Amino acid sequence: MPEAPTLVADAIRFDAVGKTFPTRPVPLRAVESVSFTVRRGEFVAILGPSGCGKSTLLMMAAGLEVPSEGRLERGGVELVGPHRQTGVMFQDATLLPWLSVLDNVLFPATIRRIPRAKVLDQAMRLIGTVGLKGFEGARPHELSGGMRQRAAICRALVLDPDLILMDEPFSALDAITRDEMGDVLLDLWQHTQKSAIFVTHSIREAVLLADRVLVMSRRPATVAEELVVPFPRPRAPALADSAEFGAVVAHLRGVIARNMA
Amino acid sequence: MKAALTSALAVLAMLLGWEALVRGKAVSPDLLAPPSAVLEALLRHPDILLDQGLSTARETALGFLLACLFGAALGAALSSAALLRRVAMPWVLALQIVPKMALAPLFVVWLGVGAPCRLAFAVFIAFFPVLIGTTAGLAGTDSGALRLCRVLGAGWWQTVLRVRLPYAVPQLLAGMKTAATMALLGVVIGEFVTAQQGLGYVVMFAASLGETALVLAAITLLCGIGVALYGGVLLLELAFARWYGAPMPAGEFG
Amino acid sequence: MSGATLAAPARLPWLPLAIGVLVLLAWDSAVRFAHVPQVLLPSPGSVASSLWQAAPVLARHALATGGAACGAFLVAVAAGMVLAAVMMLSPLLNRLLYPNLLLFQLLPKVALGPLFVVWLGIGLPSLFAFAVFVSVFPVAVGTLAGLRAADPNQLRMCRAAGGNAWQAFWHVRLPTSMPYVFAGAKVAATMAFTGATVGEFISANAGLGYMVMQAQARSDTPLIFAALAVLCLLGAALYGAVGLAETAARRRWGTRR
Numbered sequence: 001m002p003e004a005p006t007l008v009a010d011a012i013r014f015d016a017v018g019k020t021f022p023t024r025p026v027p028l029r030a031v032e033s034v035s036f037t038v039r040r041g042e043f044v045a046i047l048g049p050s051g052c053g054k055s056t057l058l059m060m061a062a063g064l065e066v067p068s069e070g071r072l073e074r075g076g077v078e079l080v081g082p083h084r085q086t087g088v089m090f091q092d093a094t095l096l097p098w099l100s101v102l103d104n105v106l107f108p109a110t111i112r113r114i115p116r117a118k119v120l121d122q123a124m125r126l127i128g129t130v131g132l133k134g135f136e137g138a139r140p141h142e143l144s145g146g147m148r149q150r151a152a153i154c155r156a157l158v159l160d161p162d163l164i165l166m167d168e169p170f171s172a173l174d175a176i177t178r179d180e181m182g183d184v185l186l187d188l189w190q191h192t193q194k195s196a197i198f199v200t201h202s203i204r205e206a207v208l209l210a211d212r213v214l215v216m217s218r219r220p221a222t223v224a225e226e227l228v229v230p231f232p233r234p235r236a237p238a239l240a241d242s243a244e245f246g247a248v249v250a251h252l253r254g255v256i257a258r259n260m261a
Numbered sequence: 262m263k264a265a266l267t268s269a270l271a272v273l274a275m276l277l278g279w280e281a282l283v284r285g286k287a288v289s290p291d292l293l294a295p296p297s298a299v300l301e302a303l304l305r306h307p308d309i310l311l312d313q314g315l316s317t318a319r320e321t322a323l324g325f326l327l328a329c330l331f332g333a334a335l336g337a338a339l340s341s342a343a344l345l346r347r348v349a350m351p352w353v354l355a356l357q358i359v360p361k362m363a364l365a366p367l368f369v370v371w372l373g374v375g376a377p378c379r380l381a382f383a384v385f386i387a388f389f390p391v392l393i394g395t396t397a398g399l400a401g402t403d404s405g406a407l408r409l410c411r412v413l414g415a416g417w418w419q420t421v422l423r424v425r426l427p428y429a430v431p432q433l434l435a436g437m438k439t440a441a442t443m444a445l446l447g448v449v450i451g452e453f454v455t456a457q458q459g460l461g462y463v464v465m466f467a468a469s470l471g472e473t474a475l476v477l478a479a480i481t482l483l484c485g486i487g488v489a490l491y492g493g494v495l496l497l498e499l500a501f502a503r504w505y506g507a508p509m510p511a512g513e514f515g
Numbered sequence: 516m517s518g519a520t521l522a523a524p525a526r527l528p529w530l531p532l533a534i535g536v537l538v539l540l541a542w543d544s545a546v547r548f549a550h551v552p553q554v555l556l557p558s559p560g561s562v563a564s565s566l567w568q569a570a571p572v573l574a575r576h577a578l579a580t581g582g583a584a585c586g587a588f589l590v591a592v593a594a595g596m597v598l599a600a601v602m603m604l605s606p607l608l609n610r611l612l613y614p615n616l617l618l619f620q621l622l623p624k625v626a627l628g629p630l631f632v633v634w635l636g637i638g639l640p641s642l643f644a645f646a647v648f649v650s651v652f653p654v655a656v657g658t659l660a661g662l663r664a665a666d667p668n669q670l671r672m673c674r675a676a677g678g679n680a681w682q683a684f685w686h687v688r689l690p691t692s693m694p695y696v697f698a699g700a701k702v703a704a705t706m707a708f709t710g711a712t713v714g715e716f717i718s719a720n721a722g723l724g725y726m727v728m729q730a731q732a733r734s735d736t737p738l739i740f741a742a743l744a745v746l747c748l749l750g751a752a753l754y755g756a757v758g759l760a761e762t763a764a765r766r767r768w769g770t771r772r
Contacts, residue, residue: 062412081414088412094405097507098427110423111413141507268614292634351531358754359747360705362625363712366727367743370736371555442621449626454716454728461626465717468629476630483626491621 009076011163011195012061013037017070018220019056030056032220033070040162041193045200045210047252049260053221054199058167061197062088074163084112087156089169093148095140095155101127102136105154112159119158126154130184146177150184157188164196170205182208183237190234203252207231208240215255224259227252294474299481302474310463314482317448317459320376321486324383325444329437332388336395336433346396353392361386362446365454379451379459386447387440394436398429431509434498441490449483460486557737565737566744573726573745580711580722581749583639587646588707588753592700594647595654602655603662604684616656624649625709628717637718646710650703657699661692697761704757708750723749 019031030053038044048054059065060072063082072079074086087108095104103110105127109119127136130150140148149169156164170178182205189196189209200206206213210229217224229248231239239245276296282288283295290298303310339346339353365382372378402425410420452461460479467475502509539559545551546558553561566573602609602616628645635641665688673683715724723746730738 064408064411082412084414086412088409090405090408092405094403094409096406096424096427098505100506107409107423108413111410111415111419139506265614267610271611272615348531348534352535355751358701358705358751360708360712360750362709363724363727363746363750364743365716366731366739369731370734370739442623445623446625449623450713450716453628453713464626465629468633469718471633473630473633476633480622480626480630483623484621487621487623 009040010073011038011040011042011075012079012197013073014057014061015071015073017057017060017067017072019053019060019065020068029220031060031067032222034221034223035070036214036223036226038163038195038197040195043189043196043198043209043211045198045206045213046216047200047203047206047213047256048216048221049218049256050201051219052216053219054216055167057216057221058165058197058199062086062165083163084159085161085163087159087161087164089149089152089156089164089166091168091171093140093145093152095148095151097140100137100139101132101143101151104140104151105158107155108159114159122160123154123158126157127151129188130154144177145173146181149173149181153185153188157194162194164194166196166198168199168201171201178202178205179237185209186235186237203249203256204240207245207248207252208235208237213252215252215259217259225255227255291471291473294477298474299477302472302478303481306475306478310460310478310482313458313460313463313479314486316376317445317452317461317483318486318489320379320383320448320451320459321445321490324380324448325387325441325490327380328384328387328440328444329391331384332391332436332440333395333433335388336392337399339392340396340399350396353389357389357393361389362450365450368451369454374455374457378455379448382451383444383447386450387444390436390439390443391433392436394432394434394439395429397436398432399425401432402428427505430501431505434494434501437494438491438498441494442487445483445487445490554734554736557740561737562740562744565735566741569738569741573723573742576721576723576726576742577745577749579639580708580715580724580746583642583722584646584707584711584749585753587643587710588650588700588704591647591650591703591707592654592696595651595699595703596658596696598651598655599658599662600684602659603688604680613659616652616659619652620656624652625713628710628714631714632718637720642711642714642719642722645714646707649710650706653702653706654696654699657695657702658692661695662688664695665691693764694761697757697764700757701754704753705750708746708753712746 014034014036017031017034018029021028021030034057036044046054046057056065060067061079063079063086074083095101096107099107102123105123106116106119109116124136127133130153132147132150132154135143135147140151143151149172152169156166170181173181186209198206198209207229213227213229214223215225215227216222227248231245279293280295280297283290283293283298294302339349364385368378368382368385372381406424406428407420410424415423448459449461449464452459453465456462456465460483463479464476464483467473467479542556543559546553546556557565602612627648631641631645631648635644662684669687669691670683673687678686711722712724712727715722716728719725723742726742727739727746730736730742
């Protein structure tokens with residue numbers, strides 16, 4: 001690996017990053033001078049309305065979009081393209097329909113030409129953790145939307161990345177499944193020391209999962225407000241029913257309303 | 262199963278009715294030979310029909326294979342080069358609207374009245390559905406899957422082999438199904454205009470003599486060839502579907 | 516998505532046109548300088564002059580073929596739609612006919628051309644019947660698929676509002692089926708010309724196909740090209756007319772698809 005990560009290096013750092021798309025007739029300014037840092041092991045949620053440019057931000061972090069201005073650092077080194085140690089989850093599970101759940105989970109290993117035997121244990125363990133045991137051989141069309149997204153979580157984690165990027169991963173699910181998936185993710189995070197950026201428009205999800213919440217403004221997206229979530233880990237799903245949790249959610253709702261006005 | 266039985270019964274009833282109509286002198290056997298006469302014609306001229314049938318079958322199969330090869334290759338080329346696509350696709354589509362089958366005489370001018378003419382014409386007719394199926398299939402790859410490949414740092418070849426191709430094959434197969442019918446059509450029209458050999462020639466020759474039974478016998482054999490080729494593609498599709506293991510997007514490309 | 520890619524961006528219509536002109540120039544210079552015999556490939560100029568000289572004859576034959584094809588097309592569209600509607604409304608007929616309709620798609624229908632001559636003699640009736648025969652199936656299959664594609668929620672809504680089967684057919688199924696009908700009609704437009712021309716190849720005493728065969732016998736290749744060019748133009752014109760009708764229908768019945 002060319003970049004030797006030092007212990008002090010942040011997982012990812014945005015430094016005055018901006019992005020303009022050369023659309024016609026008017027160029028689209030999607031992101032405006034965004035600066036923030038995700039430390040190692042930190043879970044950061046990015047909260048904002050639909051279409052505000054959050055996804056662009058995440059695509060830049062994934063190395064799929066190049067910033068128009070500013071600098072993006074990954075582990076202390078400038079990010080120039082997709083990074084081997086980054087796992088990504090999209091809005092849709094995007095499982096390949098002709099592969100079994102297990103083969104889909106192992107797809108990153110296939111692409112990186114890592115022998116199957118090396119990652120099989122990890123894959124099976126993850127599949128068990130998210131509650132898909134017994135469905136390893138099933139095809140995606142036989143699964144529910146929530147189960148597909150669980151498989152996608154496993155796929156993002158199978159190569160043991162140190163940073164996970166999630167782009168509204170549960171927004172295509174119904175409300176009940178959505179809460180369930182939040183719990184799965186929370187449970188998964190109690191045992192790992194991974195960094196994460198989680199883009200969402202659900203305040204509840206953001207507060208439950210994240211150590212820190214960044215509220216984005218309307219397009220062009222910029223960080224309007226930052227909030228450190230005051231709940232210690234490990235957190236239980238029941239936390240969401242507490243009065244303190246409700247207070248934080250209400251506060252954030254106010255922040256967003258102010259920004260939209 | 263039940264549906265197949267009903268329709269088979271319907272066909273049987275139709276054949277019997279047809280036979281009865283002719284026997285009952287409601288229709289002249291010169292106009293519409295009864296099924297029994299068609300069967301008799303099949304048995305009376307086995308050597309001629311078999312010979313001409315083999316010629317047609319050979320040319321159809323070869324034409325179909327070449328059409329698949331060229332169509333898939335050109336389709337892949339068009340899909341991988343945006344500029345080429347912009348230049349060529351409007352012309353491909355324009356050719357789709359034109360009654361291509363009427364262009365058969367041109368092939369006679371160029372290639373004479375032998376097998377090369379019929380073969381080239383069959384390829385010309387059958388190649389478009391494969392081409393369009395291939396481009397549609399390659400263009401129809403799930404954009405999310407392509408994004409996943411980029412995130413994982415997959416190479417061009419890996420992306421093609423592991424993602425684009427599996428997504429494209431159902432459409433390609435749909436194109437091939439159309440091509441199977443088209444190849445036979447091309448050969449038959451080629452036989453009409455070259456008037457040298459093949460079942461199409463038999464049909465035309467027998468029709469000019471008023472031998473309706475022989476016409477229908479030759480057409481029956483033509484149907485056999487068509488169904489066999491189409492069935493072959495269907496089997497291929499079935500095998501692919503088994504590997505694919507998921508509902509496949511269907512498509513038709515005329 | 517795939518459709519957009521297939522149709523190629525309209526942003527650069529000059530590019531394919533320029534290529535067309537280039538091909539024409541290359542063709543002309545190939546004939547001029549590489550001494551390709553006129554019998555194999557006449558120069559664009561000689562095709563044009565043949566077109567000009569034979570214009571009155573071409574027009575007469577074009578009228579015969581065009582008339583037969585357009586008439587057959589109209590009959591095929593009407594008959595195909597009625598056939599599909601009947602199959603939709605009568606489950607029994609549907610069960611009996613549909614699998615056979617699909618089987619018929621496999622049959623090399625054009626091969627039946629000579630039979631029509633046996634039945635109806637050489638001339639317009641056999642030509643017309645044959646053209647209808649080859650073009651009716653795409654319309655029937657397309658319409659049937661369209662009628663079946665109706666949104667079940669809309670049908671339920673129609674029933675909940677007290678509509679009967681006929682009203683559901685008229686207000687829900689028919690509008691939904693329009694794109695499918697037009698897709699079938701477009702294929703039928705090409706097939707009608709194919710049928711008419713192939714019919715003329717087999718045996719006829721008029722029409723562009725007949726003219727092509729005559730020119731072929733005389734090795735008058737420029738005339739073959741000229742006649743085929745007219746034929747392609749006519750086919751494209753009918754196709755274009757169907758496209759225009761589709762646009763009009765879409766405007767009339769809202770923006771669906």
